[in-house]
Amino acid sequence: MTLVLASQQPALIVLLVLGTVAKMITVRSGGEPGALSRLGPAVLVPGRMQAPALVVCAAGELVLACGLLLTTHPLFRWGTVTFFTLSTYVLLELRRRRPDAGCGCFGEVSAAPVGLRSVARTVTLSGMALMTVWGETPGWTVFARPSWHTLAGVAVLVALSPELEEMVDRLRYRAPCERRRAPAESVTLSRLRSSGTWRAHQAELAAAEPYDSWRELCWRFFAFDGQGDRDVVFAVYLSGRRPVVRAAVVDRQDSGSMPEYTPVSA
Amino acid sequence: MGYPSVDRRRLLAAAALGREAGVPGPAPGDGDPVRAVTGEIRDVSPHLVVVETPDGREERLFITPSATAWNGGDTTPADLPVGARVVIRALHEGKVVDRIWAGITRITGTILSVEGRADLSVELACGPHRGRRTITVPHRAAGRLQVRHPRLEPGYLLDAIGVRRDGGCLALLPATSQPPYPARAVPPAPAAYAGTQQRVSGTVTWSDAFDEGEWGLAYPMMERSDAGCPEAEVSCAGLPYLAMGSLVQVHNQCAGRSANVPIVACGCVAGRFCDRCVECGTSPRGRLAELSPSTFVELGGELVKGCFNAQIGLG
Numbered sequence: 001m002t003l004v005l006a007s008q009q010p011a012l013i014v015l016l017v018l019g020t021v022a023k024m025i026t027v028r029s030g031g032e033p034g035a036l037s038r039l040g041p042a043v044l045v046p047g048r049m050q051a052p053a054l055v056v057c058a059a060g061e062l063v064l065a066c067g068l069l070l071t072t073h074p075l076f077r078w079g080t081v082t083f084f085t086l087s088t089y090v091l092l093e094l095r096r097r098r099p100d101a102g103c104g105c106f107g108e109v110s111a112a113p114v115g116l117r118s119v120a121r122t123v124t125l126s127g128m129a130l131m132t133v134w135g136e137t138p139g140w141t142v143f144a145r146p147s148w149h150t151l152a153g154v155a156v157l158v159a160l161s162p163e164l165e166e167m168v169d170r171l172r173y174r175a176p177c178e179r180r181r182a183p184a185e186s187v188t189l190s191r192l193r194s195s196g197t198w199r200a201h202q203a204e205l206a207a208a209e210p211y212d213s214w215r216e217l218c219w220r221f222f223a224f225d226g227q228g229d230r231d232v233v234f235a236v237y238l239s240g241r242r243p244v245v246r247a248a249v250v251d252r253q254d255s256g257s258m259p260e261y262t263p264v265s266a
Numbered sequence: 267m268g269y270p271s272v273d274r275r276r277l278l279a280a281a282a283l284g285r286e287a288g289v290p291g292p293a294p295g296d297g298d299p300v301r302a303v304t305g306e307i308r309d310v311s312p313h314l315v316v317v318e319t320p321d322g323r324e325e326r327l328f329i330t331p332s333a334t335a336w337n338g339g340d341t342t343p344a345d346l347p348v349g350a351r352v353v354i355r356a357l358h359e360g361k362v363v364d365r366i367w368a369g370i371t372r373i374t375g376t377i378l379s380v381e382g383r384a385d386l387s388v389e390l391a392c393g394p395h396r397g398r399r400t401i402t403v404p405h406r407a408a409g410r411l412q413v414r415h416p417r418l419e420p421g422y423l424l425d426a427i428g429v430r431r432d433g434g435c436l437a438l439l440p441a442t443s444q445p446p447y448p449a450r451a452v453p454p455a456p457a458a459y460a461g462t463q464q465r466v467s468g469t470v471t472w473s474d475a476f477d478e479g480e481w482g483l484a485y486p487m488m489e490r491s492d493a494g495c496p497e498a499e500v501s502c503a504g505l506p507y508l509a510m511g512s513l514v515q516v517h518n519q520c521a522g523r524s525a526n527v528p529i530v531a532c533g534c535v536a537g538r539f540c541d542r543c544v545e546c547g548t549s550p551r552g553r554l555a556e557l558s559p560s561t562f563v564e565l566g567g568e569l570v571k572g573c574f575n576a577q578i579g580l581g
Binding site (some may be wrong): 178181212216250 | 271274277278279281282283284372455457458478488489491492499504505507508509510511580
């Protein structure tokens with residue numbers, strides 16, 4: 001019976017850690033003003049408090065996860081029960097006051113409006129947390145010896161998680177490359193330097209660093225000073241780990257004759 | 267370090283990808299060409315206006331009886347004061363005045379503070395590269411402005427057409443309906459799935475934050491690091507990423523005119539407006555670009571109306 005009561009600890013710990021990581025990623029990448037205002041309980045606090053609210057929530061989840069994993073102290077067990085019970089209340093409140101907002105449970109992935117499945121999930125988690133109060137072993141021992149009860153709990157949670165469908169949709173229907181954020185310029189530059197096109201043109205370069213770099217649609221361009229008053233330009237496709245790389249060598253004299261706009265009446 | 271000219275980017279990109287480098291300028295075959303002349307009035311009579319252009323030349327343009335003028339309100343060209351800064355729409359090989367806008371300015375930004383009772387003094391943040399600006403909303407224009415800008419509060423957006431007077435700016439007309447959300451909470455672009463969209467529809471506006479007579483546009487969707495603009499990459503129009511120097515083909519759906527216009531500035535403020543243009547039909551939501559006044563006029567836009575329905579694509 002003790003094993004059954006403690007069997008749901010791994011699921012709780014993993015979910016709490018995932019929640020922490022996802023919230024922190026959202027806060028870090030959600031530097032965009034307004035992005036957080038559509039997410040979870042953060043919408044219930046004033047704008048300037050939204051990021052701190054998510055951070056506090058994430059920190060609380062991490063503390064609870066560590067407590068469940070390493071100790072059998074009732075503080076963490078009852079804390080987890082309280083956390084998920086409060087979450088249920090917050091989700092119900094969110095559903096009532098801001099039907100357009102996502103639950104934010106796993107950060108930006110949980111952007112879909114709060115539905116009954118999300119509420120049912122927190123109710124289930126509250127129940128699981130309540131079971132673990134009487135479990136007599138710390139979480140790590142259950143991790144070492146998972147049981148069918150653990151897998152059954154995970155299966156229920158998977159069925160109640162709308163985020164999985166959202167992630168599958170995102171993988172299946174990605175925005176076109178020209179509308180997606182691209183990897184950092186330094187990452188693209190290192191991909192360029194590991195390409196065969198780079199090696200083929202490396203001898204023509206007069207400088208190791210590009211003098212200009214810009215992104216247009218799904219390409220990032222790097223312009224280098226070349227030997228003999230020429231420019232060497234590389235175009236790196238912004239999708240894939242081994243992207244397509246194109247290169248051209250352009251005379252600077254030729255470039256001086258860029259067509260210029262002249263008024264139609266001239 | 268070489269010479270990172272943004273104009274040169276077009277040539278280099280075209281060479282790398284094996285495509286044609288576009289040519290900036292109006293598309294041929296768009297009917298009677300329109301020419302924009304900007305400058306300062308040196309002399310004006312009922313039949314002739316003499317304008318000193320930014321490069322120091324004098325332009326002499328004929329005024330026909332059908333020509334109209336705007337100087338904070340409709341007026342006749344002959345009544346414009348000498349010394350006024352003007353934008354002129356000229357037809358017939360650019361020698362005949364069709365319309366003159368004198369002292370016109372566009373006031374676009376995020377409200378920082380509002381002071382005053384009768385005449386309101388409004389401080390605006392106009393983006394990291396345009397700085398702050400303080401304008402006046404005269405009592406007589408406040409009602410008209412507030413009909414479409416009900417929230418004259420810090421954090422909300424303001425977009426108005428005004429006039430320069432005595433070194434200050436007076437907001438006279440709303441240029442659009444105020445977005446109902448704060449400037450920091452721009453709605454996301456509609457979801458897009460794989461498959462390149464060649465052209466994007468929306469609204470195109472103008473701004474006077476360009477050099478006088480400059481041909482170009484400000485575009486919101488540029489990499490922040492490339493553009494040096496920490497507030498870029500925000501738009502609800504689903505725009506593709508482009509760069510400073512990229513050539514954008516702008517098509518004015520109302521006037522049927524097109525032109526290839528280079529990106530010369532970051533349009534981070536334009537990207538915060540998720541509005542529509544109703545100049546000819548109702549455009550999809552989202553500002554695609556801000557044109558310089560000359561470009562806007564040559565594409566057939568009316569500065570006082572402030573926008574036209576447009577489609578853009580890579581030039």
